[in-house]
Amino acid sequence: MTAASTFPYEGHVPVLRLGGVLLVTLQGDLYDSTAEQLRQDIGETASDSAVTGVVIDLSGVEIVDSFMGRVLSDVAAMTRLLAAQTVVAGMRPAVAITLVELGLTLPGLRTALSTEDAMRQLGDEGSVLPRAGRPHRERP
Amino acid sequence: MTHSTGSVSACLPIHSDLDLVRVRQHVRQMTAHLGFGLVEQTKLVTAASELARNALVHGGGGQMECAPVTTGGIRGLRLVFSDQGPGIADLEQALSDGYTSGEGLGMGLGGARRLVHEFSIDSRRGVGTTVAVTSWISGPPRPREAH
Ligand SMILES: Nc1ncnc2c1ncn2[C@@H]1O[C@H](COP(=O)(O)OP(=O)(O)OP(=O)(O)O)[C@@H](O)[C@H]1O
Ligand SMILES: [Mg+2]
Numbered sequence: 560m561t562a563a564s565t566f567p568y569e570g571h572v573p574v575l576r577l578g579g580v581l582l583v584t585l586q587g588d589l590y591d592s593t594a595e596q597l598r599q600d601i602g603e604t605a606s607d608s609a610v611t612g613v614v615i616d617l618s619g620v621e622i623v624d625s626f627m628g629r630v631l632s633d634v635a636a637m638t639r640l641l642a643a644q645t646v647v648a649g650m651r652p653a654v655a656i657t658l659v660e661l662g663l664t665l666p667g668l669r670t671a672l673s674t675e676d677a678m679r680q681l682g683d684e685g686s687v688l689p690r691a692g693r694p695h696r697e698r699p
Numbered sequence: 700m701t702h703s704t705g706s707v708s709a710c711l712p713i714h715s716d717l718d719l720v721r722v723r724q725h726v727r728q729m730t731a732h733l734g735f736g737l738v739e740q741t742k743l744v745t746a747a748s749e750l751a752r753n754a755l756v757h758g759g760g761g762q763m764e765c766a767p768v769t770t771g772g773i774r775g776l777r778l779v780f781s782d783q784g785p786g787i788a789d790l791e792q793a794l795s796d797g798y799t800s801g802e803g804l805g806m807g808l809g810g811a812r813r814l815v816h817e818f819s820i821d822s823r824r825g826v827g828t829t830v831a832v833t834s835w836i837s838g839p840p841r842p843r844e845a846h
């Protein structure tokens with residue numbers, strides 16, 4: 560077996576639920592079928608509950624090609640229809656540079672430097688999660 | 700002239716999405732081994748992923764040949780993707796951004812061309828498609844200055 564960092568991910572990516580936010584952590588190299596499955600899983604989880612945000616942690620991902628790019632755009636479009644936001648967190652600089660050159664602009668996808676940052680972005684919009692260590696802001 | 704250094708060339712099949720993962724990993728390892736920077740590694744791996752998927756999805760499967768090359772002391776990696784699929788009727792159209800005959804984004808072929816230093820494509824209807832790409836370790840090689 561290869562090292563964990565390059566171990567290809569086949570099968571299921573866990574979709575965690577934290578309050579109103581779905582957190583998906585992608586790691587290594589994803590099979591196309593795994594990415595497809597993920598799109599479906601997020602769609603199902605997002606629609607059967609009051610989900611207000613989806614955070615996709617890409618910090619462990621070494622490449623995003625047009626296939627993965629399409630899955631990310633689809634998730635963003637789908638969650639928007641469900642009145643939720645998708646934030647992609649922790650994309651590596653080399654991946655971001657490559658995506659631009661590839662010509663993928665990923666419309667509708669918001670980005671954040673880290674998962675915490677993404678959670679904060681969603682939280683600041685009055686969505687979700689009570690934040691630890693920060694006073695809960697009342698909204699009118 | 701470009702020479703194949705011959706030592707570590709490989710030929711990988713492209714018949715499943717597991718093969719796509721293997722192609723990406725092989726190109727990643729080779730570029731890292733040859734000393735490509737992280738961004739250049741990522742670009743070539745991404746281009747390889749696009750071209751391998753095209754061979755699989757549009758060409759009905761094929762193979763990738765991978766060989767280190769050198770020219771004028773500069774090292775690079777050359778990848779040749781080939782399939783015996785239906786071929787591409789209109790190359791210019793296929794290379795243009797946003798054109799897809801399926802349900803993709805239509806960014807793969809044109810995008811792959813932008814991600815590498817050298818790109819050539821040969822496609823014949825009913826015979827198949829071959830795409831060859833090369834990237835060099837620090838920019839494309841230039842002719843040495845005459846003294
Ligand atoms: N190896 C091939 N054999 C036959 N046709 C091909 C091949 N590669 C590309 N094509 C044709 O060129 C078109 C454009 O290819 P391109 O990779 O840019 O887009 P795509 O594969 O349709 O979508 P994606 O953005 O997901 O890659 C394809 O839709 C297909 O019609
Ligand atoms: Mg393609």
